[in-house]
Amino acid sequence: MYVCKNKNKSNFRGVKVAAAEYSNQSVSRAFEVLRCFDIARRPLYISAIAAMTGLPVPTAFRFVRVLEHEGIVEKLDSGAYRPSLALLRLGFATLDSMDLVQFADTRLKALAEDTMETVNLGVLDRLDVRYLIRMRNADLVTADIRVGSLLPSASTSMGKLLLAYLPEPELEARLDRLDYSKARGVNAIRTSGKLHTELQEIRERGWSYQDEELEYGLRSIAAPVRNHHGTVIAAINIAVPASRWSIVELVDKFLGQLVDCGNQISRDIGFNRAFDNDTLLHRGSGITSSSAGAATETVQELGGTAE
Secondary structure (H helix, E strand, O other), X not given: OOOOOOOOOEOOOOOEOOOOOOOOHHHHHHHHHHHHHHHHOOOEOHHHHHHHHOOOHHHHHHHHHHHHHXXXXXXXXXXXXXXXXHHHHHHHHHHHHHHHHHHHHHHHHHHHXXXXXXXXXXXXXXXXXXXXXXXXXXXXXXXXXXXXXXXXXXXXXXXXXXXXXXXXXXXXXXXXXXXXXXXXXXXXXXXXXXXXXXXXXXXXXXXEEEEOOOOOOEEEEEEEEEOOOOOEEEEEEEEEEOOOXXXXXXXXXXXXXXXXXXXXXXXXXXXXXXXXXXXXXXXXXXXXXXXXXXXXXXXXXXXOOOO
């Protein structure tokens, strides 16, 4: 009989590990139950789980029922349990994230070298954007942002783009919980209604921008990254000092490269159909036009001023 209960500060495979600074016995036991499915590679009855973990049958039953309630395992007609599709999706999400950083790093390095500007990759983490890759130009004003940083989604180009592509019920659930006080920029969005309107516009054109919303003196544009299902799972952006670039100039100069980079990363991680640049560049208000008339009209639509 294989027992995966941890009695000597070792994990279930017998490999010594350092004692955690913080631990929770219930969480640890729930993971022991899940590891049993990895070992057995088949549906398990409560009695088998109890034997493998060394837990009393009533205790094993209690943990399995909690996992079932949370949608992590499911009960079969036979009475045995197996991991659910929800757990499988979590596994695929982990693989996506690993592939994402691995493939995006090379693409973003090339983009940073070509544009000589700061480029970032981020994902939505509850109500914020978490930075997974950051390649910073020395003259950018936000020197305190680094890999792992969390920034408010409502005032960042990547955050707004990621919010825009959420399913509507999920978006509605987050809008009222967003903290609009964290943004220090002069053009920061302060209400859910205004944000919702802008998110609709972002979905229509397929990319986003922020114009001195997060911080004074900072502008950026963002494009999506999609997984093999076509779902937007991340965003990349180019961030520049407002003193050097107007929104019109930023879009006209870099949007094509940014969208192309997002498409390349998407293809690298399995998305076999990407929007072409022309589709996105000419969608919406015509921001990429270099004519003076179109630029002036675009700036007015954005509510900003060209420098």
